[in-house]
Amino acid sequence: MNERGVPRRANRAVHRWRLPLTWLALLLVLTVGMAELEGVFRWIETDSRQVIYDRADFVTLLGRHLLVVMVASLLATLVGVSAAIAVTRRAGRDFLPLVAQIASMGQTFPPVAVLALAVPVLGFGTLPIIVALLLYGLLPIVRNTLAGLQGIDSSILEAARGMGMSRGQVLRQVELPLAAPVIVAGIRTSVTVNIATAALGATVGASNLGDPIISGIVNGNTAYILQGALMIGLLALTVDSTFERLALRRARR
Amino acid sequence: MIELFDVTKRFGEETAVDGISLRVESGELCALVGTSGCGKSTTLRMINRLIEHSEGEIHIDGQPIRRFEEDTLRRRIGYVIQSTGLFPHWTVARNIGLVPRLLKWSPERIESRVDELMALLGLPRETFADKYPDQLSGGQAQRVGVARALAADPDILLMDEPFGALDPITREALQDELRELQARLHKTIVFVTHDMDEALRLADKLVVMDAGRIVQQGTPLELLHEPATPFVESMLGGDDRGLKEASLVTVGERMLALGPRLNATARVHRDATLRQALAVMFREHADRLTVIDDEDIPVGELSLQRLVGNTRHE
Numbered sequence: 299m300n301e302r303g304v305p306r307r308a309n310r311a312v313h314r315w316r317l318p319l320t321w322l323a324l325l326l327v328l329t330v331g332m333a334e335l336e337g338v339f340r341w342i343e344t345d346s347r348q349v350i351y352d353r354a355d356f357v358t359l360l361g362r363h364l365l366v367v368m369v370a371s372l373l374a375t376l377v378g379v380s381a382a383i384a385v386t387r388r389a390g391r392d393f394l395p396l397v398a399q400i401a402s403m404g405q406t407f408p409p410v411a412v413l414a415l416a417v418p419v420l421g422f423g424t425l426p427i428i429v430a431l432l433l434y435g436l437l438p439i440v441r442n443t444l445a446g447l448q449g450i451d452s453s454i455l456e457a458a459r460g461m462g463m464s465r466g467q468v469l470r471q472v473e474l475p476l477a478a479p480v481i482v483a484g485i486r487t488s489v490t491v492n493i494a495t496a497a498l499g500a501t502v503g504a505s506n507l508g509d510p511i512i513s514g515i516v517n518g519n520t521a522y523i524l525q526g527a528l529m530i531g532l533l534a535l536t537v538d539s540t541f542e543r544l545a546l547r548r549a550r551r
Numbered sequence: 552m553i554e555l556f557d558v559t560k561r562f563g564e565e566t567a568v569d570g571i572s573l574r575v576e577s578g579e580l581c582a583l584v585g586t587s588g589c590g591k592s593t594t595l596r597m598i599n600r601l602i603e604h605s606e607g608e609i610h611i612d613g614q615p616i617r618r619f620e621e622d623t624l625r626r627r628i629g630y631v632i633q634s635t636g637l638f639p640h641w642t643v644a645r646n647i648g649l650v651p652r653l654l655k656w657s658p659e660r661i662e663s664r665v666d667e668l669m670a671l672l673g674l675p676r677e678t679f680a681d682k683y684p685d686q687l688s689g690g691q692a693q694r695v696g697v698a699r700a701l702a703a704d705p706d707i708l709l710m711d712e713p714f715g716a717l718d719p720i721t722r723e724a725l726q727d728e729l730r731e732l733q734a735r736l737h738k739t740i741v742f743v744t745h746d747m748d749e750a751l752r753l754a755d756k757l758v759v760m761d762a763g764r765i766v767q768q769g770t771p772l773e774l775l776h777e778p779a780t781p782f783v784e785s786m787l788g789g790d791d792r793g794l795k796e797a798s799l800v801t802v803g804e805r806m807l808a809l810g811p812r813l814n815a816t817a818r819v820h821r822d823a824t825l826r827q828a829l830a831v832m833f834r835e836h837a838d839r840l841t842v843i844d845d846e847d848i849p850v851g852e853l854s855l856q857r858l859v860g861n862t863r864h865e
């Protein structure tokens with residue numbers, strides 16, 4: 299870095315993280331201060347006496363929502379990345395076409411259907427939504443991990459083996475680092491989509507930011523729907539722009 | 552020393568390498584030449600077991616290679632490929648230090664070895680150590696590839712068309728560097744190329760392959776003098792092969808040492824090739840050249856007669 303770069307570095311970091319920080323700030327403000335906006339919502343929803351959702355406070359709903367998404371995404375990442383690695387090894391090669399096909403097709407399968415299938419097996423509550431999100435979130439991660447691993451120039455792998463790296467060393471030191479940006483992009487898609495999809499959990503009794511939306515639909519209260527949608531939207535934007543920042547930082551090395 | 556005894560490689564139905572026997576002495580540079588698809592790379596990669604041979608035996612220093620553990624074997628053999636295969640996410644210095652790190656050398660020893668190699672390959676440390684492969688020119692990247700292959704000081708070096716992707720000027724520069732390196736290091740080298748001129752310039756032993764078999768092997772001059780088949784002859788450039796031979800012999804080997812006459816005004820250096828001398832004769836319309844040494848002092852004379860190898864009239 300040049301001399302001018304050093305004192306400005308802290309400044310620049312704030313500048314670069316401005317977008318994710320802005321979304322986060324808005325999200326937090328709304329979480330604790332939704333009631334302050336009563337005037338606005340009353341103007342939108344003139345028919346109802348109650349315009350601020352209050353069956354649970356937004357901090358709790360946000361926390362539950364995040365927890366479900368985090369658990370599901372973590373599991374999806376673990377399972378998805380492992381599966382993609384397994385089918386690109388010599389022993390698992392036979393399953394590659396099958397897994398690749400499922401991964402590219404699966405995205406067209408609606409999450410509601412996954413949920414509908416999960417409830418009879420797992421009952422109501424948090425578990426079916428975690429399973430649904432896990433399955434649904436698996437696909438972009440598997441697809442991207444496969445793309446990342448298969449996109450590596452074969453001469454790099456030939457050199458790695460030819461120099462005497464073991465298969466494990468090639469995987470850890472060469473394949474995964476080179477595929478990382480594509481894998482992270484898959485995780486980003488998975489998490490962002492799951493933040494929205496998690497709202498469906500409210501229909502199977504997993505209380506989260508989907509609650510105000512469902513309740514709003516059932517009671518014909520537009521203000522509720524808007525509050526849930528705003529929170530989910532801001533959460534998705536916060537997480538997505540954070541991933542984007544991280545991706546840019548990686549690209550710059 | 553590398554020995555192949557009746558080695559065959561089949562890929563399914565197809566026979567890529569068909570019963571070849573070959574012996575590469577220690578310190579020798581053996582060039583495998585042939586048209587694309589004739590099995591050169593397959594032969595090379597059987598030596599470091601990137602490909603397992605189907606039949607026959609391959610020995611290194613008298614030991615069958617199957618007796619060694621794969622990774623151990625490969626860490627003892629340098630490997631250079633056309634597309635370099637450098638790791639794009641590692642710096643030049645880290646790339647070069649790969650095998651020493653696999654061999655668990657101490658960090659200090661790796662660092663000093665990397666320094667040594669960068670100097671050897673003409674890559675100033677300050678400029679290149681922290682660069683990434685995508686910041687290098689083709690020639691620089693291939694130098695790093697060679698440095699990486701030499702890092703753990705292996706006795707054997709396998710090179711698969713290492714200069715094939717470079718422009719002609721860079722290619723010749725790297726060929727010269729390899730020759731100088733080899734004169735100092737005396738590695739046992741198997742060098743694959745489809746470029747006969749490159750093979751003639753570099754090889755101690757030349758092996759011509761066609762359709763998975765060895766058609767002829769010998770020194771470059773042996774092949775030029777007596778190509779065994781029309782195929783070898785055409786590989787050597789048909790009628791052009793006289794000129795190729797002229798590129799292999801230096802003026803010093805043919806000149807008449809300091810004689811009484813020395814009146815020729817056109818001059819040529821003692822280490823120039825006969826081909827270059829011929830070019831000077833053409834340019835100067837001269838049939839006689841004065842041969843000079845590094846200090847520009849005349850040391851002999853080269854006549855057209857001598858140049859073409861006819862010494863009867865001298």
Ligand SMILES: Nc1ncnc2c1ncn2[C@@H]1O[C@H](COP(=O)(O)OP(=O)(O)O)[C@@H](O)[C@H]1O
Nearest residue numbers: 562566567585586587588589590591592593594
């Ligand atoms: N891994 C492989 N699987 C199947 N066939 C191969 C493989 N590698 C090489 N071959 C075949 O073996 C033959 C020789 O290939 P190769 O040794 O790469 O030729 P060269 O290096 O002389 O151009 C070619 O016909 C090629 O198609």
Ligand SMILES: [Mg+2]
Nearest residue numbers: 591592593711
């Ligand atoms: Mg080849």
